[in-house]
Amino acid sequence: xxxxxxxEIKKSVFENNDKDAERLRGELKSKGxxxxxxxxxxxxxxxxxxxxxxxxxxxxxxxxxxxADIDSDVDAIKIKEATGIQSIQxxxxxxxxxxxxxxxxxxxxxxxxxxxxxxxxxxxxxVCPAEFDTGAVRNAMILSVPEGDDKPLKYPxxxxxxxxxxxxxxxxLPYFDFNLGKCKEYVRMRxxxxxxxxxxxxxxxxxxxxxxxxxxxxxIWKQ
Amino acid sequence: xxxxxxxEIKKSVFENNDKDAERLRGELKSKGxxxxxxxxxxxxxxxxxxxxxxxxxxxxxxxxxxxADIDSDVDAIKIKEATGIQSIQxxxxxxxxxxxxxxxxxxxxxxxxxxxxxxxxxxxxxVCPAEFDTGAVRNAMILSVPEGDDKPLKYPxxxxxxxxxxxxxxxxLPYFDFNLGKCKEYVRMRxxxxxxxxxxxxxxxxxxxxxxxxxxxxxIWKQ
Numbered sequence: 001x002x003x004x005x006x007x008e009i010k011k012s013v014f015e016n017n018d019k020d021a022e023r024l025r026g027e028l029k030s031k032g033x034x035x036x037x038x039x040x041x042x043x044x045x046x047x048x049x050x051x052x053x054x055x056x057x058x059x060x061x062x063x064x065x066x067x068a069d070i071d072s073d074v075d076a077i078k079i080k081e082a083t084g085i086q087s088i089q090x091x092x093x094x095x096x097x098x099x100x101x102x103x104x105x106x107x108x109x110x111x112x113x114x115x116x117x118x119x120x121x122x123x124x125x126x127v128c129p130a131e132f133d134t135g136a137v138r139n140a141m142i143l144s145v146p147e148g149d150d151k152p153l154k155y156p157x158x159x160x161x162x163x164x165x166x167x168x169x170x171x172x173l174p175y176f177d178f179n180l181g182k183c184k185e186y187v188r189m190r191x192x193x194x195x196x197x198x199x200x201x202x203x204x205x206x207x208x209x210x211x212x213x214x215x216x217x218x219x220i221w222k223q
Numbered sequence: 224x225x226x227x228x229x230x231e232i233k234k235s236v237f238e239n240n241d242k243d244a245e246r247l248r249g250e251l252k253s254k255g256x257x258x259x260x261x262x263x264x265x266x267x268x269x270x271x272x273x274x275x276x277x278x279x280x281x282x283x284x285x286x287x288x289x290x291a292d293i294d295s296d297v298d299a300i301k302i303k304e305a306t307g308i309q310s311i312q313x314x315x316x317x318x319x320x321x322x323x324x325x326x327x328x329x330x331x332x333x334x335x336x337x338x339x340x341x342x343x344x345x346x347x348x349x350v351c352p353a354e355f356d357t358g359a360v361r362n363a364m365i366l367s368v369p370e371g372d373d374k375p376l377k378y379p380x381x382x383x384x385x386x387x388x389x390x391x392x393x394x395x396l397p398y399f400d401f402n403l404g405k406c407k408e409y410v411r412m413r414x415x416x417x418x419x420x421x422x423x424x425x426x427x428x429x430x431x432x433x434x435x436x437x438x439x440x441x442x443i444w445k446q
Contacts, residue, residue, distance in 0.1 A: 042264045042349050042378065043370025070350070072376050094380065096319065096350035124377070125350050126265050127293070127319035146369035146392065147266025153295050154347070155265065157317065169369065175395050 004076040005088040007109045009068075012101035017132055021100035024135030028107075034117045034218045035103075037136035039158065041151075042124035044144040045168040047075045048201040049210070050119060051082040056211040058085060061116040061218060066090055066106040068098055068123050075121065086110060097128035100135040117218050126151070130158040137221055138163045145169040145178045152186035159190035164197060166210055171200040227299040228311040230332045232291075232318070232325045240355055244323035247330075247358030257340045257441045258326075260359035262381065264374075265347035267367040268391040270298045271424040272433070273342060274305040279434040281308060284339040284441060289313050289329040291321055291346050298344065309333060320351035323358040340441050349374070353381040360444055361386045368392040368401045375409035382413035387420060389433055394423040 012020075028035055040046050047067070054063055064086040067075040076089035090106045092098065098106075103120060110118065120136060122129045141162045143151055146169060152159040159165065165187050167180065184196045195213060199206035251258055263269050270290070277286055287309040290298040299312035313329045315321065321329075326343060333341065343359060345352045364385045366374055369392060375382040382388065388410050390403065407419045418436060422429035 041266065041347075041370075042374055043367075069377060071379055074373070074376070094350075094354070096348075123350060124264075125319075125348055127317075127346060127348050128351060131317070144266075144369065146367060146395070147264075150297070151265055153297065154292055156294050172369070172395065172398050175398060 004073060004080055005109060006073055006091060007088060007106055008091045008093065009095070009098070009102045009105050011095070012099050017099045021133035021135040024100045024104055025137065028135065029221070031112055032222050033112055033115055034221045035134070035136040036117065036119045036214065037122055037134045037139045038119055038142070039122045039129045039139065039162070040124060040142040041126050041144070041147055044142045044147065045201045046121050046124070046142055047078055049142055049166060049168060049199065049207070050079060050121065052201050052204050052207040053211050053214065054079070054083045054085060056208060057215060058083060060215060062114050063117045063119065064110050064115050065119050065121065066110070067121045068092055070094055070123065092123060096123055096125055097132050098122055098134055099132040103134040116222065117214070126155040126158045130161050138217060140164045140166065142166045142168050143183070145172055145176050149178045149183035149186065152190050156190055159187055159194070162191065162194060164195040164213060167196060167198045168201050170198045170205065171203060227296060227303055228332060229296055229314060230311060230329055231314045231316060232321070232328050234318070240322045244356035244358040247323045247327055248360065251358065254335055255445050256335055256338055257444045258357070258359040259340065259342045259437065260345055260357045260362045261342055261365070262345045262352045262362065262385070263347060263365040264349050264367070264370055267347070267365045267370065268424045269344050269347070269365055270301055272365055272389060272391060272422065272430070273302060273344065275424050275427050275430040276434050276437065277302070277306040277308060279431060280438060281306060283438060285337050286340045286342065287333050287338050288342050288344065289333070290344045291315055293317055293346065315346060319346055319348055320355050321345055321357055322355040326357040339445065340437070349378040349381045353384050361440060363387045363389065365389045365391050366406070368395055368399050372401045372406035372409065375406070375413050379413055382410055382417070385414065385417060387418040387436060390419060390421045391424050393421045393428065394426060
């Protein structure tokens, strides 16, 4: 397997993460780089979704990926092998989230010259990552069908900070008690403006809609 | 729907959680109460597994349940309605885990007289709950098939602190790329003594094996 760069993330020293996140967003804006923070539960299909999305967009945008994980480096390697784009692994050393300064440590290890879009795959966790602004322009999350349509009721903060909720694994809808209409309703209780995009990352169904959303976002940001 | 008691959990004041957890275990031992800490990702099927397990054991053991959740109370109500046992909801107010002192706040709201077994359903999260000893005699976790067989590689601490890993949703094995043999191998890399029990909580398949494990545990503890 290909080797990827592994960055061991250190604890932040900044006390005011919100201010630091605003500063980071300003720096990225001046460089013309759009940062997307992608969150989800463990096993929702973040990496597969990313591979399919990147392969639809890589001729239109220069993309780089930072894969945060507590310990392993399998995801960054998978992304690199399946898409050929710049991909690094961030090791959080047990930490359950990333804040702006930790995100900056990752960005410092990417070549951002000419890069349009950086996607941060956050630690698989619906609680802590939602509490820390990473400096991203937008937050996205993936909710997979087997997790259940009630998750916006149980993890309110996560759903209120996300601008788009990708509902993955819709191919297994017949085998689970998951109501897409109810799910949309619960998501909008938390954030009335959130987009809900149903996909099946494995087959690629619906991924074009997520890719279009992302392409629009980047175009607006770069204007 | 039935009303259940809701306990708003406060942040702990104790600095040394490990010591406090040992103290709590001692108190529970002297009362003859076995505490099980049940952890998992969001949507792995903790509540359904508990309902099926409790219904198999409630004639043999006096059981109570504490359902930890950030905000909602649906799980405690479900347990109470489906099993009739003592069930309370712990609201963590955004906190991503429970430690020993928070667990004690929950126990203080239960009638423990004659109770053999208390099950704590921890916050759905594979990262933070693993870091805090709750004072439980044993840790158990549920890994559901759709999450993938590689989770022990990605969340090493969670799998190393658990004595039993219940693999749920085995009815959907044909639709997912999940290898039970590989999963067992990865679990044992983290904890060579961990039991792995495949079940389908929805149909009840395999739940008797988990119930037997738990009954044995409680019998040994009460000797």
